Amino acid sequence: MRESRRVQAIQSPVIPEVAALIRANPGTISLGQGVVHYGPPPQSFAAINGFGGQAAEHHYRAAGGLPELQERLRQKLERENGIRLGDEQVLMVTAGSNMGFCHALMAIADPGDEIVMMSPFYFNHEMAVVMANCRPVLVPTDERYQLRLDALEAALTPRTRAVVTISPNNPSGAVYTPEDLRAVNELCRQRGIYHLVDEAYEYFTYDEAHHFSPGSLPHSAGHTISLYSFSKAYGMANWRVGYLVAPRHLLRALEKIQDTVLICPPVISQLAALGALEAGPQYCRPFTATLGQVRRACLEGLAKLGERCQVPPAEGAFYLLARLRTGMPAMQVVERLVREHRVAVIPGTAFGLQGPCHLRIAYGALEPDTVAQGMDRLVSGLRQLLD
Numbered sequence: 001m002r003e004s005r006r007v008q009a010i011q012s013p014v015i016p017e018v019a020a021l022i023r024a025n026p027g028t029i030s031l032g033q034g035v036v037h038y039g040p041p042p043q044s045f046a047a048i049n050g051f052g053g054q055a056a057e058h059h060y061r062a063a064g065g066l067p068e069l070q071e072r073l074r075q076k077l078e079r080e081n082g083i084r085l086g087d088e089q090v091l092m093v094t095a096g097s098n099m100g101f102c103h104a105l106m107a108i109a110d111p112g113d114e115i116v117m118m119s120p121f122y123f124n125h126e127m128a129v130v131m132a133n134c135r136p137v138l139v140p141t142d143e144r145y146q147l148r149l150d151a152l153e154a155a156l157t158p159r160t161r162a163v164v165t166i167s168p169n170n171p172s173g174a175v176y177t178p179e180d181l182r183a184v185n186e187l188c189r190q191r192g193i194y195h196l197v198d199e200a201y202e203y204f205t206y207d208e209a210h211h212f213s214p215g216s217l218p219h220s221a222g223h224t225i226s227l228y229s230f231s232k233a234y235g236m237a238n239w240r241v242g243y244l245v246a247p248r249h250l251l252r253a254l255e256k257i258q259d260t261v262l263i264c265p266p267v268i269s270q271l272a273a274l275g276a277l278e279a280g281p282q283y284c285r286p287f288t289a290t291l292g293q294v295r296r297a298c299l300e301g302l303a304k305l306g307e308r309c310q311v312p313p314a315e316g317a318f319y320l321l322a323r324l325r326t327g328m329p330a331m332q333v334v335e336r337l338v339r340e341h342r343v344a345v346i347p348g349t350a351f352g353l354q355g356p357c358h359l360r361i362a363y364g365a366l367e368p369d370t371v372a373q374g375m376d377r378l379v380s381g382l383r384q385l386l387d
Helices: 014-024 042-048 067-081 097-108 123-131 149-155 178-191 248-261 267-279 281-303 330-341 368-386
Strands: 089-094 114-119 135-140 160-166 194-198 224-229 242-247 319-324 358-362
Touching: 014 330, 042 267, 067 089, 067 267, 089 097, 089 248, 097 123, 097 160, 097 194, 097 224, 097 242, 097 248, 114 123, 114 149, 123 135, 135 149, 149 178, 160 178, 178 194, 242 248, 267 281, 281 319, 281 368, 330 358, 330 368
Parallel strands: 114 135, 114 160, 160 194, 194 224
Antiparallel strands: 089 242, 224 242, 319 358
16 A cells, blocks of 8 residues: 555655744744735625525535626736736636646646746645646746746747746746746747746735736737735635636636535635725735835845855745855755754755755745844854854
8 A cells, every 4th residue: 555656756845844843943933934924904804704694605606706706806807917808718716826726737738748837946836747747847047036038948848738937936036027928928829838827926026026917918818827816915825715817718627627626615715805805905015015124124134144145136925045155955954044043944945946055035924023033043043054
C-alpha cells in the first residue's frame, strides 16, 4: 500500500514546515505566510447577519455562484479591470483562486502537456501542474524579476497549453509592465494557447506601479483565463472565496470539475464577499497605504546589510525576495533565523530557486508599530549569519 506516484512527485508545502518551526520556538515573529494584518470589512459581517435561520439556506445553490454575486462581480470587473464580459466569456465563483487555477488547469490540459511558468514560481501553481500530470516549464526572469519575453517565447513547444503570469507577483513582489503583459497575451493568441492570469494581488501596488488586467485587451476573450481572490485585499483568507473569468468554450468542462470537486461555493462566504464588494476598494486603500510604509521600512532595514543582501524594489503584493551572499542552503538559514533570532521567513527553494540563497519576506501581516521589531530581528540575524 502506498500513496500515488503523482502525489509523491509534488513538493511538500513549505508553509506548514515553517509553521511547525514557529510553534516549536514561541515568541517568533512570522514574516512567512502571505496574509494581511486586517480582517474583512463590517459590510461582510452585516451581509451574513441572520443567515441560516431557514432550512433552504443550507441547500445546494448555483454551481457558478449566487446570481447576485455574479452580477456584482461583473460590475466590478468592468469598473476596475476594464473587462466587460460578453457572450464569449463565463464567470465562475470558486473556493479561492487556487481552486480556480486547478479548475482551469484540469479544463485545458492533458497528462504530459506543458505549462509555462515564470521562475521564481508560486509553489501552489507548480504543485497543481505536477498533480495534473503535466510538466511545468520554467522560464527565468531578469535581475528585477521582470519578464524575459525572448526566453518565454523560446520555451514554447507543440505541447505547451498555457503560459502563467502572476502580477503583482508572489513571491517576488514584481509588477509586470502593461507592455510585457500585452506581449505575452498576444503571443498566446498567435500560438493558440491559453494565458492564465493570476490577479490575486491586484490592489497591492506602490510608488509608480499600476495593476493591469490582460483580460481587458481586445481579442483576449477566447484564450485568457483570469483569476481573482477575496483572500488578500479583503482579509478573507479562510473564507475561501474567489472567482475566474474564462472563454465560454470551457464552460462545460468547468461545470463538470466544479460539480465534482465543490458542487457549489459556500453560500455564507459568497454573502460575505457581497458585503466586501459593497465596501469596495476604498476599504482596502488605507491598509495598502500602510503596507506601503511597511514596505519602505523593510527595504531600508535590509539595505543596511549592503552587498550581502540584494533586494529588488518589489513594487507590488507584500513580498520581498532577497538574494543572500552565503554558501548556506536557504532552509538552513530559515531554521537558524527561527531558532536563534525568533523570526521566520520562507526559503526560496519553495519557489524553484535552486541557485544562490533566496528568502521570501512577507510583510503583509505587519503594521508600522510592529515592523521595526520584526525587521530588527531579521537584519540582526542575517548580519550574524552572513558575517
